[in-house]
Structures are given as structure tokens and as C-alpha cells.
Amino acid sequence: MPAPISKRLQDALVQLKDNQQYRQLPDLEHQGRYVVNNGKTLLNIASNDYLGLSGDTALQYEFFEHMQQYPAAHLPKMSAASSRLLTGNDAQLQLLENELEHWYRLAVGEGNSATTKSALVMNSGYHANIGILPALTALPVKTLILADKLVHASIIDGIRLSQNKLCSYRRYRHNDYEHLATLLAQAEDNVERIIIITESIFSMDGDCADLQALVRLKALDSRIELYVDEAHAVGVFGDQGCGLAEETQTLTDIDYLVGTFGKAFASIGAYVLCDETVKSWLINHMRPLIFSTALPPINHAWTRFILAKMPQLQARRQHLAQVSLQLSQAISPVHRVTSGQQEAVYQSPIVPYLLGDNARTITKAEQLQAAGFYALPIRPPTVPANTSRIRLVMNASISTTDCQRLIAHL
Structure with a gap:
């Protein structure tokens, strides 16, 4: 036996x-x-x-003093106690999304006409990557995903969960855009959508993607969408701290910009900046968002406190x-x-x-x-x-x- x-x-x-x-x-x-x-x-x-x-600790004490301005009835709760679609969509969370959108507009430049991006906050970067990709590929659209060989485990898991009869994927050699261009040229004519996925700063090698080169590739084919995980770049690069996409002036060319609060933000959670229609689709189809209790409002209050300081x-x-x-x-x-x-x-x-x-x-x-x-x-x-x-x-x-x-x- x-x-x-x-x-x-x-x-x-x-x-x-x-x-x-x-x-x-x-x-x-x-x-x-x-x-x-x-x-x-x-x-x-x-x-x-x-x-x-x-x-x-000085920053923490400042936050606690900041919390004292709230009347007792309006203090941020210690638990959301429910998913966002039930009772977990607290005012702190909605304010955080509004402020993320404003932050993005500052990073792009208020005078730029392409400043409309919506923010959707999730519980973690892992939740984001295993949820966004399967939701995006739930449409009956023939899709090809092309991902950098060294993307994070959460992205790999998200890609695996996205596989279906209409969605396939391939991996291009790390930061090798000639190889990526070859894979793009090999895409079948009946592929309606191509999603290129990369991290901006890679978590183990510490090197960076050439976002400007990816944007140039995207301009060659209207089917291409860019998905960039900025987990290790948010707070580190850019005048506003919006990441490598801000530093390289490619923010408006990225369709799905994922960032996290658990690193430079010293908090917890994640977000995606995307089209408003995409946000609505994710709310309806993203399983980690639909079926997870939201983060505690007190955490979102701390994230808002840090976000307000990020440009400084x-x-x-x-x-x-x-x-x-x-x-x-x-x-x-x-x-x-x-x-x-x-x-x-x-x-x-x-x-x-x-x-x-x-x-x-x-x-x-x-x-x-x-x-x-x-x-x-x-x-x-x-x-x-x-x-x-x-x-x-x-x-x-x-x-x-x-x-x-x-x-x-x-």
C-alpha cells in the first residue's frame, strides 16, 4: 500500500x-x-x-493625532466585516479611490487631455493579479497574453486562471523586446486582443522594463494592451511617487496600471488604474474582489494619510x-x-x-x-x-x- x-x-x-x-x-x-x-x-x-x-514612529503619532479630528461616530472602523458589494464599501475606501485618481492626474499633468483613469482598490497585489486577468479574459474574445519570463508568481497564477478556449499565452525572454516583437508578428490574424504583461521593476533581479519601448511596440498594433505591475516602483520613482511610468512619461499609454500599498506606502492593499468601463467590468467579474471581505477602513485611512504625503x-x-x-x-x-x-x-x-x-x-x-x-x-x-x-x-x-x-x- x-x-x-x-x-x-x-x-x-x-x-x-x-x-x-x-x-x-x-x-x-x-x-x-x-x-x-x-x-x-x-x-x-x-x-x-x-x-x-x-x-x-513620528509619522504614526501624527496619524493618530490626525484621527482625533473625527467625531466618535465617524471614526474609521477596525473591520469592514463584509465584501465591498455588501457593506464593506466604506467612505474611507471611496475617498481613497478618488484621491488615487487625483494623484494620477497630477502625475500625468493636469493639462493633459488623456487624464481620465479610474481607480479600483483591492486587498493585495496578489488579489489584483489573480483577479484582474481572469476577469479581462472572461469576455468571448480571442486573446493572446504575452508575459515577461520573470513576472511575479501572482501574475503567473493570474495567467493560468485566464486560460480558456479563447485565451492562450506565451512568455518572452526577460526584457528581450526583439523576442517580444517576433511573438507579436507570429500572432494569428483571428486574435482580437493581445495583452503584454510586465513588471516595471522586477522583484528579484531589481532591473527595470523599458516602458517606452513597450509603448512603441503597442503603437504598431491596435490590438495590443499594456498591463504593468508597478509594485516595486510606486513611491520610489516620479515627482509624485507614481512609479516608473511617471518617470518615463508613459502613464497614459498603459491600459492596466497595478500598484500596491504594502511596500513604499507602508500600508496594505493594492489598486489598478484603468478605464472606467473596465473598472465596472472588474467589479462584476473579479472573484477576489467579489468574494473577499474588504480591508479595514482604518487601513484605508492610513493609506490616504500616506498618499497625501507621497508628493512631498x-x-x-x-x-x-x-x-x-x-x-x-x-x-x-x-x-x-x-x-x-x-x-x-x-x-x-x-x-x-x-x-x-x-x-x-x-x-x-x-x-x-x-x-x-x-x-x-x-x-x-x-x-x-x-x-x-x-x-x-x-x-x-x-x-x-x-x-x-x-x-x-x-
């Missing part, structure tokens, strides 16, 4: 340990820009808190760019990730330190932790085989001196 499932699970877990791919939840205490792990205080260089806002955080963005570039330039060629075809034009806060081998990567992470840095090994299947790396992540609370000390230990 086959072994019991529990025994087979145990054997599979042992195999993970043998391959040095076993994961477990860390026991952490957060103290501003530091984490306490196993009794040791370490500088956090592993989180996505790019602007250093999540541990800013340019000094943090500039410092972040400086320390990120300082670290990136110090990485020797042997430890650089070179999977993309594009030279880095915009320096992201994500600086991978490639080691390749799992054991070597774990050892290096332990050495950095011993030196006072909370650095973590990233191994397959999160990244391709033989590309294990330390994912060094800068944030605006890291000083130039901190960065120099980190470089010395590399």
Missing part, C-alpha cells in the same frame, strides 16, 4: 532540507529600521519598506536612489545578475548579490547577519535554478555610512 500522506509529506520536507531549500517563518521583533532576530539587533536590508515609513517625499526618494546606486556599483561583475537584455537606466532599491549555489548563499547570509545585517538567502523556486542570491534591499532610512559598512562585508 502507498505510504500515508503525512509520511510522504515528511519525506518531501526532508528532501527540501537536503537541497537547502527548506523554509520556516522567522521569529522577529521590529524596532524602527532594525529587526531583532534570535536576540540580536540587525539592520533590516531585506524588506520592501523602500521609503522607510513603516517604522517611522522627494528627498527620501533621492537619498534612496543615492544609496542604491552606491551599493549597486560596489557589486563585482561575478556577483551581478545579468539576465536582462537592457542596461539599467533607473537604479532600483533591489540589488541582488548572486552566488548561485544554495549552500554558499545561506553561508553568506549568515555571515552578513553576524556582521549586523538582516540579509536573507533567496533560493529556487523563487528564482531560477543555480541563481540563488542575497536580495539586498535599500530603504530611505539606511544612511550612507550603513551602506559603506555593508559594502565592506561583501
